[in-house]
Structures are given as structure tokens and as C-alpha cells.
Amino acid sequence: MEAKMKAVRAGHKGAVTKLLRKFEEIQQSSEADYEEISTLLEAVTQKKRILENINEKILEQTSDEDVAGEIQDSDEYMYNLEYKLRQITKLAKSVQNQSLPANESISLNLNPHADNFIPNTQSVPSTFISQPSTSANQQYTHSSNSRSSSSTNSDNTNTELEEFQTIYENSSVSFLDNKYVAKLPWKTNHPPLPSNKAVAFRRTENVIRRLSKEPQLLQKYGEIIEEQEKRGFIEKVEEDLVKPNTKLHYIPHHAVKKDSATTPIRIVYDCSCRQTPDTASLINDCLLNVPPKLNDVTAILLRFRMNKYAVCTDIEKAFLNVGLDIEDRDVTRFFWLSNPTDPSSCITTYRFKSVLFGATCSPFILNAVLSKHINNHQTEFTDNLMRDLYVDNIVSWF
Incomplete structure (x- = not known):
């Protein structure tokens, strides 16, 4: 059963590879069509859902000693697939809006204290x-x-x-x-x-x-x-x-x-x-x-090294x-x-x-x-907390 499921998964991965090659052709084309990109995005998204379900079934049947390797391989593939999906989504928005280059990187300043x-x-x-x-x-x-x-x-x-x-x-x-x-x-x-x-x-x-x-x-x-x-x-x-x-x-x-x-x-x-x-x-x-x-965790770590005392x-x-x-x-x-x-x-x-x-x-x-x-709970340290907070961690100095 496990071997059959892996064969089915390999078939779907092959189909994904063909879809991604089509995406690469569209990227190189001077005239990208929004409807074509949208259809491609929908097809890859559907394949991703199918692969997620197959991965779960294979994991249930995998022996204990092989579980870690199976998880690592599946996660690596799905990570790369998610990255490609985001590229396709970005290109679709670029073509639709005719304003955003497909390879542009955006930085959103979401925290006024950073x-x-x-x-x-x-x-x-x-x-x-x-x-x-x-x-x-x-x-x-x-x-x-x-x-x-x-x-x-x-x-x-x-x-x-x-x-x-x-x-x-x-x-x-x-x-x-x-x-x-x-x-x-x-x-x-x-x-x-x-x-x-x-x-x-x-x-x-x-x-x-x-x-x-x-x-x-x-x-x-x-x-x-x-x-x-x-x-x-x-x-x-x-x-x-x-x-x-x-x-x-x-x-x-x-x-x-x-x-x-x-x-x-x-x-x-x-x-x-x-x-x-x-x-x-x-x-x-x-x-x-x-x-x-x-x-930005890099900025936090740089500030962390600037003074005599460090607090984590x-x-x-x-x-x-x-x-x-x-x-x-x-x-x-x-x-x-x-x-x-x-x-x-x-x-x-x-x-x-x-x-x-x-x-x-x-x-x-x-x-x-x-x-x-x-x-x-405003205090004299409020701004420092907001500046040096990362998720649930405080990395600060004085």
C-alpha cells in the first residue's frame, strides 16, 4: 500500500514539474496572459492540496525508523512548491495590475518602533x-x-x-x-x-x-x-x-x-x-x-552588542x-x-x-x-520593549 501511494505521489509530482515548466515559459514570454497564469495557479494549488493529503497517508504507513526522513523530504519539497506558488501569485498580480515588476521585493514597515x-x-x-x-x-x-x-x-x-x-x-x-x-x-x-x-x-x-x-x-x-x-x-x-x-x-x-x-x-x-x-x-x-x-531580528542583534549589559x-x-x-x-x-x-x-x-x-x-x-x-501599561521602558520585541522574545541592552 505504501509503495503504491508513493507511486501515485511521484505521478502527481511529475505533473507539477510540467506545470512549473509552463510557468517558466510564461515568465520568459514578453506577453503574459492573466487568464493563463490564473489557470496555472489554480492547477498548481490543487496539486499541492492533493500532495499534502497523500503525504499524510504515506506518513501514517511509514515505519518508525523512516518517519523522520519522510517528514524531512516531504517538507523540503512542499517548501519549494510553496515558494513557486508565491512566484506565480506575484506574477499574476503584476500582470493584472500592470504596475508591479514580477521580480520586485517589497519591504513593509509594519512597526513604527522598529x-x-x-x-x-x-x-x-x-x-x-x-x-x-x-x-x-x-x-x-x-x-x-x-x-x-x-x-x-x-x-x-x-x-x-x-x-x-x-x-x-x-x-x-x-x-x-x-x-x-x-x-x-x-x-x-x-x-x-x-x-x-x-x-x-x-x-x-x-x-x-x-x-x-x-x-x-x-x-x-x-x-x-x-x-x-x-x-x-x-x-x-x-x-x-x-x-x-x-x-x-x-x-x-x-x-x-x-x-x-x-x-x-x-x-x-x-x-x-x-x-x-x-x-x-x-x-x-x-x-x-x-x-x-x-x-528586524538582525537590527535587534546588532543593538544587543552595543552596550555593556545584555538582557534576554x-x-x-x-x-x-x-x-x-x-x-x-x-x-x-x-x-x-x-x-x-x-x-x-x-x-x-x-x-x-x-x-x-x-x-x-x-x-x-x-x-x-x-x-x-x-x-x-506605559512606563519609561515601553518604547524599548516595543523596539526589542520579536514574537515572544525580548533581546535588549543597557
């Missing part, structure tokens, strides 16, 4: 509109995705992103019971979100079976989940206690081994899992992918320490053993009470929460 900024390789929503919602979950939409080489449009994009984050901080981030709680930034007209229940359950069974061959890793895996439950990051839920019209989504997870004596394994939640290759949406498709404000710190489990609004928790369900460290116990349902790392919007949410906290 001296230098990271070029943002993501597609940046150019206009955000706050939408009223009948539920407790505030939703947002963007009208278009674009990039521009002109300073005026770049400034407009920066302003719109700043305005959107301000709206999000004020309407979707609150401080309850001595903890920040955030809502997920849903796309207003997002595609239907499948439950993924069957595939999540099957993959959980496979994880348990695979880890059972290495009892110490299964024990550690269970201890991580047990600790998260004790600390209030996750909670057990009853399958039959669901409110009407509640969005339900189950997220598969798997183990990644680490060369560490203290943490030999970590849990990765797959928010990009599709129920089938033809499934049109996954949870990351339904959430806004807003770029967070990030200071980070926030322990930063994402998990941001609470998730109760209305959004049921889209973060997952399966594990009812007794996390007992492989003979039955499988039950958990859900996150906190922001999980695998969601596409999680870096933005964390950044918005930290920004709100720092701005609400």
Missing part, C-alpha cells in the same frame, strides 16, 4: 472592513489582496494594517479573570468548515499505535497533554453537549522527535489538514492571515497563555486518551481553551495581545 523591518513575503490584505456580527465572534473581511511598489500605496497598506490591529485589539481582545482572551479573526464569507472528525480520529489512532512501540515517548506525549489540561490550556468536552449552530472542527496531531533529554518529543497540530483531497477548505482557509508586526527573556508558552474566546473553542477539538498516559484507556475529545500555535492567525493574535498589554 529601525528596520522584515520584507513580508505573505499576501497582505490591502483593505480591512469591520463587520457587525450576530454572534460573539467579531468577523472581519478584506476586499482585495495586493502589493505595490509605490511609497504612497505602501504607506496606505501600513495604515490599514495599523487600523485593523487597533480594531481587533479593541473589539476582540479582552482581559478576563487575570488573563487575556482573544477571538479568532474569521473571514466574513469563509467557505464551509468541515468537521474533519473521521480523519482526526483515524490519525489519532495511528499516532497511539505508532508511539506504543516506544512506550517512553507515548508516556511523554501523554504527560504533555496532561500538563496542558492541568494548566487550563485545554479541556475535555462531551461529544453530545453541543449548542445548535456551533462550528465543530477536529484537528489531527502528531509527534515530532527532538534531540533533547528534557523534551524528547513535541506535539504538532495540523491546522492544514483536509478531510479529502477535494475538500475545498480547512480551518486556516477560514481565518484571516494577517501579518504580525515584526521587528521570553514568555513561557506565549501562545497557550492567551485564552481563546469560548465561542471559538469548538473549532479546536482534538482526540486523545481519556487518561492521557494510559494507552489502554478510551479515546475522548478535548478542545483548546487557549490559542494554539498551528493556526495561521496565531502570530497576529499574540502580537495584538502583547501590543495591547504594553500600550495599556
